[in-house]
Amino acid sequence: MKGLHSGLVSPEGNWWEPVGKQEKTWVTISFIWCMLLFAMMPLWHFKGGQNPSSGVRSKVDAQAFRERHQRFVKDYQVMVDGQPLMDGKDKNIPVVAPPPGSEVYIQASMWTWSPVLRLQKGATYSVHLSSVDLNHGFSLYPLNLNLQVVPGYDYNLKMTPNQTGEFRIICNEFCGIGHHMMVGKVEVVE
Amino acid sequence: MTSRTCPILGLKIERHAEWLVRVNAVTAIVFFLVGVIAALLLVLTRWQAVHYLTAPWYYRVLTAHGLNMLIFFIIFFEMAVLYFAGPIMLNCRVPAPGVGWASFGLMLLGALMVNYYVWAGKADVLFTSYVPMKAHPGYYLGIILFAVGALVVTGLFFAALVVARREKTYKGSVPLVTFGAFTAAVIAVITLLHGAIIYIPTFLWSLGLMDMDAEMYRMVWWGLGHSSQQINVAAHVACWYLLAGLTVGGVVLNEKVSRTAYVLYVLFISMASAHHLLVDPGLSAPWKIWNTSYAMYLAVLASMIHGFTVPGGIEAGMRLRGFNQGLFQWLTRAPWFDPGFSALWLSLVIFGFGGGITGVVIGTEQINIIAHNTLRIPGHFHMTVVAGTALCFMGVTYYVIPLIFRRRVALWPLARVQPFLFGAGISLMAIGMTYAGGFGVPRRHWDISFTNAAFSIEFPPIVDLFMALVGIGGILAAVGGLSYVAVAVLSLLGRPLSDSELKEGGPGIPQGISSLPPQSYSVEETEAAHSRGCPGTMVLVFIFLAAFVVYYFANWKLLALIWKVG
Numbered sequence: 001m002k003g004l005h006s007g008l009v010s011p012e013g014n015w016w017e018p019v020g021k022q023e024k025t026w027v028t029i030s031f032i033w034c035m036l037l038f039a040m041m042p043l044w045h046f047k048g049g050q051n052p053s054s055g056v057r058s059k060v061d062a063q064a065f066r067e068r069h070q071r072f073v074k075d076y077q078v079m080v081d082g083q084p085l086m087d088g089k090d091k092n093i094p095v096v097a098p099p100p101g102s103e104v105y106i107q108a109s110m111w112t113w114s115p116v117l118r119l120q121k122g123a124t125y126s127v128h129l130s131s132v133d134l135n136h137g138f139s140l141y142p143l144n145l146n147l148q149v150v151p152g153y154d155y156n157l158k159m160t161p162n163q164t165g166e167f168r169i170i171c172n173e174f175c176g177i178g179h180h181m182m183v184g185k186v187e188v189v190e
Numbered sequence: 191m192t193s194r195t196c197p198i199l200g201l202k203i204e205r206h207a208e209w210l211v212r213v214n215a216v217t218a219i220v221f222f223l224v225g226v227i228a229a230l231l232l233v234l235t236r237w238q239a240v241h242y243l244t245a246p247w248y249y250r251v252l253t254a255h256g257l258n259m260l261i262f263f264i265i266f267f268e269m270a271v272l273y274f275a276g277p278i279m280l281n282c283r284v285p286a287p288g289v290g291w292a293s294f295g296l297m298l299l300g301a302l303m304v305n306y307y308v309w310a311g312k313a314d315v316l317f318t319s320y321v322p323m324k325a326h327p328g329y330y331l332g333i334i335l336f337a338v339g340a341l342v343v344t345g346l347f348f349a350a351l352v353v354a355r356r357e358k359t360y361k362g363s364v365p366l367v368t369f370g371a372f373t374a375a376v377i378a379v380i381t382l383l384h385g386a387i388i389y390i391p392t393f394l395w396s397l398g399l400m401d402m403d404a405e406m407y408r409m410v411w412w413g414l415g416h417s418s419q420q421i422n423v424a425a426h427v428a429c430w431y432l433l434a435g436l437t438v439g440g441v442v443l444n445e446k447v448s449r450t451a452y453v454l455y456v457l458f459i460s461m462a463s464a465h466h467l468l469v470d471p472g473l474s475a476p477w478k479i480w481n482t483s484y485a486m487y488l489a490v491l492a493s494m495i496h497g498f499t500v501p502g503g504i505e506a507g508m509r510l511r512g513f514n515q516g517l518f519q520w521l522t523r524a525p526w527f528d529p530g531f532s533a534l535w536l537s538l539v540i541f542g543f544g545g546g547i548t549g550v551v552i553g554t555e556q557i558n559i560i561a562h563n564t565l566r567i568p569g570h571f572h573m574t575v576v577a578g579t580a581l582c583f584m585g586v587t588y589y590v591i592p593l594i595f596r597r598r599v600a601l602w603p604l605a606r607v608q609p610f611l612f613g614a615g616i617s618l619m620a621i622g623m624t625y626a627g628g629f630g631v632p633r634r635h636w637d638i639s640f641t642n643a644a645f646s647i648e649f650p651p652i653v654d655l656f657m658a659l660v661g662i663g664g665i666l667a668a669v670g671g672l673s674y675v676a677v678a679v680l681s682l683l684g685r686p687l688s689d690s691e692l693k694e695g696g697p698g699i700p701q702g703i704s705s706l707p708p709q710s711y712s713v714e715e716t717e718a719a720h721s722r723g724c725p726g727t728m729v730l731v732f733i734f735l736a737a738f739v740v741y742y743f744a745n746w747k748l749l750a751l752i753w754k755v756g
Binding site (some may be wrong): 002031040044145156180 | 245323360366444447468482510628629642647711715719756
């Protein structure tokens, strides 16, 4: 055994010495904890309900996504007295009520989330998220459900609302000077 | 080249090394001052009751804050650490000092260019500059110049290791502190190469010469953005060992364990880029899980090891010096008003309990869904890089002033409490951010009252309380930060000290300088130390583990409450 010294001293000779009991205990427990931390993630893919990496992950160009979004709006737009229902003050965002199980296209652009969605509680939707300009951040309030929206990529995830009410989509990725005004809406009904 | 012998540490200090440490450290502190003024403006804006800056200026100042703190302050300081841990600690000369000065000039030029374009409003792209958001080409060029300069300095550090070995300026292996700085330098090379891979194409893209893919940018950029934080971790852990030795005679419990932990950093830490992309499209679950966990959390294991060996080394060192009563006399009798020690201890505790635990938790693939881009993220990293790295570097500064600048630490009564001010302020602010983020309050957001938005949102009143905490904690931290700058600048304006004055001590000379604790012990003393062990540290690390486990599973529980996604 050699003498203890501080981290400023050059250790001479062979310092590859046996590890003390307390250190060994702590390293072992830490290692087991790290393995548990690691195991939780694959486990949640099988047992848990929230996984951000499932679904189709494909590239999509802005124009193609914009057209797909327009078709989605046209197909399921909510009509009142023969007129399409709009919401969002002067932003005039169409309100869309897709049937359960349908493909839903949410388009992010500076500085609008389109459309306003009317979903049913307990129904599952296949949601596609993309941006037609910059990065945006999809943050469903007050659930605090956050996803990154990247231009050129279709982020497709299945979503199942488990409660009714009015929700908001906050943009939480900086997207220029109007970033703070970029708020969307999702309604969930029985 | 002339050199002198340090009267405290007995090291041969060459003039070039001394001046390179001085100039890099002073430059770091100047950029810190810019960053801290920016920080004050930012908290006074995010605190919605004050809401001081306009939207364009908020984002501009936010860009400047990130760059000046995370890049310019920290990396200039790390350059000083490299010169200290290399040539000075190894008693050798600076190989090619001219290159050292040239790369300093290059880094300074880059930093000034970046600041010019940011403050002129030509680069309102925030720290991350995600494409296709575009800044002036000069902004990217400035970052490239800075990075090239830093890369050359790491090369000089490696060259110093070779020169020291060849010229036999030390015996045995390099000290642990130098080894830690070495791993930081290796990680710096990995990081800066990522920087080159992303900023050079981005620079060309900004000139209209090529296309960029938004997701590819994010992936490679974070190879720079996160790995640079890993340089900081490796560097500040090295500084923990340095300060532990200088302030209380903290020992290295086992060289093998501490060095192996450093090697784990080098091997796995650059995979962390992934934890910024956990809720991104285009990436598979296996890729995210493997990379976000740094290969099964082996780099986290490394931090947990240092989290034992640093306090354990302090405990063993204090016990060797006779503070042997009970579990915690080594802590209660520690020199709490030596700012070198208090900065070390607060950095260790806040980094571990605050930054470390929150980081692993929000960096879990699925839990990231309830954290990504909310205020939980800056809450986390202000406890790692600010309370961890910056606070530790402040503690180092209080020793560098007498050792390298040969000056008294000015405003000594203020300096003695400065780490507490700064540590408390950052902690309050980060706690406020973390809880506000838990309610979905976004980061990087000028107005969470959402004026003129298409739909209104009102956060619950408790969020106002947390945002007030962000404001008050931020102001306190800014006062702590400005105190640090004032102390440092006034110290340098003081008169140089002679060797005997340094040894004499008195106000402005930390106790570790005037009475340096023993740095090595005999075999008999060592045997006694090993049989005593570190019972106090064992208690502390198990409290840490319990906090970790509770916070981790509480977050899974919160996640399970939201909609099914996936």
